[in-house]
Amino acid sequence: MLFHVRMDVNLPLDMPADVASEIKAREKAYSQDLQRSGKWRHIWRLAGEYANISIFDVESNAELHDILTALPLFPYMNMSVTPLCRHPSSVRDGDA
Amino acid sequence: MLFHVRMDVNLPLDMPADVASEIKAREKAYSQDLQRSGKWRHIWRLAGEYANISIFDVESNAELHDILTALPLFPYMNMSVTPLCRHPSSVRDGDA
Amino acid sequence: MLFHVRMDVNLPLDMPADVASEIKAREKAYSQDLQRSGKWRHIWRLAGEYANISIFDVESNAELHDILTALPLFPYMNMSVTPLCRHPSSVRDGDA
Amino acid sequence: MLFHVRMDVNLPLDMPADVASEIKAREKAYSQDLQRSGKWRHIWRLAGEYANISIFDVESNAELHDILTALPLFPYMNMSVTPLCRHPSSVRDGDA
Amino acid sequence: MLFHVRMDVNLPLDMPADVASEIKAREKAYSQDLQRSGKWRHIWRLAGEYANISIFDVESNAELHDILTALPLFPYMNMSVTPLCRHPSSVRDGDA
């Protein structure tokens, strides 16, 4: 089941650089594990913004919630979640 | 080059059913041609709404404009266009 | 899987009264069938508005989409869909 | 009498973890007491957000106010209150 | 129990003057009956707008809904409903 999630990141301006680097490194590892498992289907940057648009493929709303709230950057993010479904015009099996 | 486009459709309430069907059939054929060509990379429905979220892969802003404004449903749509770029955490070659 | 849906109804001011009555009768029958089946878990009116807030319990985003877009009043509604999940403080089995 | 309440929680980023845990524990106990008494009829999480949607069943606006402002997390919440009433299409006695 | 209601009126520009007059006359009579009964506690105009702010004193959300949706101008109004309660600083018995 697919969900569209926009994540906007707002790190505090006074966060020490090494703290920020460490959180971002954990975020990257966490994201890549989920991408390899197929749960985090797509991730793109928004040009010019510290934000991403992602597509998740999960079993349930609850699984989505657990994945998102465990993000190392979660306390610094605004989340916007939209449930998707297959478009009848889609020709692409991978988008179901 | 990737773009995220949200399209919301608002057909006039008094549009005759056969006119609506004919426009939607042309829209579907047009969309599927572009999907097969690789220009229209993804299309998903928003659950509960007459709207879609799509990812386009085009050469330029101008090509995106030409594709979108030629949609048979274009006169009845609100478009929201966001330029994307590859996310440094992405592990998926197809998202570049 | 639970979804929160707000539906705002806007009937055209010039819709004949008997047409409106017929659509509303079909809407009511359709809604009550789904309530009895357990798919449409709750429905409440918003005091002073022609709108409702409903809770659906469905298998997937796609099933939710099919239920909502088949509503007789769908062409006259604005929909706002929010995916829910069980709250860890909830003591009520029926809210899972 | 039923009310729909959306609560969005914004804990300060610099709140010590043990302070946060203690407030959340009191919040949970407080909520569960009210759920067991029947005043707090439903509570659901919003997938991907630190927020809930709840249904309260109270005697009056004043009782609702007293319940909400006594929440241990109240100083960190944005509240949105909407009065509900029974929907004429509802088949469920418990939603009156 | 008190409710604050803002009503904004939007009559269609092509409504015949006598139809408008007839609806407004019924609206006024209906409002004055409810004012005399004590249900419609206050009504004020917003300077420069076709809108009012009113205070209702009703038994329940359901009674408020029935009063508002029976307004002759209801199909032409946007309603905004806010539940009120007595302010602890109030010195006025009539505002409870």
Place this chain on the structure above:
Amino acid sequence: MLFHVRMDVNLPLDMPADVASEIKAREKAYSQDLQRSGKWRHIWRLAGEYANISIFDVESNAELHDILTALPLFPYMNMSVTPLCRHPSSVRDGDA
């Protein structure tokens, strides 16, 4: 001359409790003096929010400004001011 004022209070989360208590006590005394004088005609709480809706009866915009900006809580409030006038349907002398 009547004005509708909505006041939303946002006390800093780190304000010491005794400072907050002292300001609120002064606010209450100030408000009650003005209520007894007839200048502050009504005050109601918004259920579930730290906010009030008030009706003022003053000689001029300037007098309203002086009253509002002298509120002990003024530095912590957002104000929304709307000029009112008597509604032609009002049956209540006190609402003129």
Place this chain on the structure above:
Amino acid sequence: MLFHVRMDVNLPLDMPADVASEIKAREKAYSQDLQRSGKWRHIWRLAGEYANISIFDVESNAELHDILTALPLFPYMNMSVTPLCRHPSSVRDGDA
């Protein structure tokens, strides 16, 4: 007593040109009478928009309401009214 009013005009696209001209002529005459009387203190156009910003000097909210709702263009306008008062830094007697 001074009020700031922004008026945005939206004439129906299908209003006959002579009807529009006649309404605008009456609007101009009405406005100029009030300007000469001193009630309508200032009027300016917004560059590039069919809108004006005006300053009124009236005895009361009620007088402002009567002036604005009697505008020939009133049914086609959105009004935004803001009460003003003399600024303590003003050096200009005419702005009191």
Place this chain on the structure above:
Amino acid sequence: MLFHVRMDVNLPLDMPADVASEIKAREKAYSQDLQRSGKWRHIWRLAGEYANISIFDVESNAELHDILTALPLFPYMNMSVTPLCRHPSSVRDGDA
């Protein structure tokens, strides 16, 4: 050439009173110099808010920018600038 400017002031809650007084005194002197020179044509307070609406008469956009950004309170203000022009219905020479 005339411009309408709305300025909303937000002083930090922890600014020492003498610092605030000193800035406001400089602001007042600066404003009155410009009023006397004819550049700052009008200034009014918004009733109940720490905000003003002003009319400037300047040679160019650049001159307006220089005047506004040199305000002692500029770092604490939100500015909203609207270009004005003479209204064809205006009877007042001073509003050109």
Place this chain on the structure above:
Amino acid sequence: MLFHVRMDVNLPLDMPADVASEIKAREKAYSQDLQRSGKWRHIWRLAGEYANISIFDVESNAELHDILTALPLFPYMNMSVTPLCRHPSSVRDGDA
């Protein structure tokens, strides 16, 4: 003096194609005359929308108003006007 103008076009869905073509042809000729005169400095399309962003170089707000309101498409446009000035970092003489 430079102004940034965003124009969004909304032609009525039932405007005959030849009427639309004729208005657009006049719009294009009008625009190109002003571009050649140097008054309309730049014009760009927004990708995927029936809208443009333009830069005008005019003597005054009044000249801008006259140019914009004389656009053949003006009755079908929403205009958003922002006054610009030279940026101190600009290295380009043509942007003054």
Place this chain on the structure above:
Amino acid sequence: MLFHVRMDVNLPLDMPADVASEIKAREKAYSQDLQRSGKWRHIWRLAGEYANISIFDVESNAELHDILTALPLFPYMNMSVTPLCRHPSSVRDGDA
């Protein structure tokens, strides 16, 4: 390929003046290098605001992202990015 970018700057009120000066100096040098290279086509100030509107000419969304996020002021800016394309009415070769 052209992009329209609006940048709003919000420096923290407590940033030391020499730190701010140093960042602004680096920002200016960085901007002027890009202007000379042709990547940063235009930059204008918004009259009365600490903000600019710029036009970039880049090879791709990714290049735009790299340029914007490397701005010394980027952590203090809100960015709004809009893809542009040549307008069919444009007579100016430089706007392609």
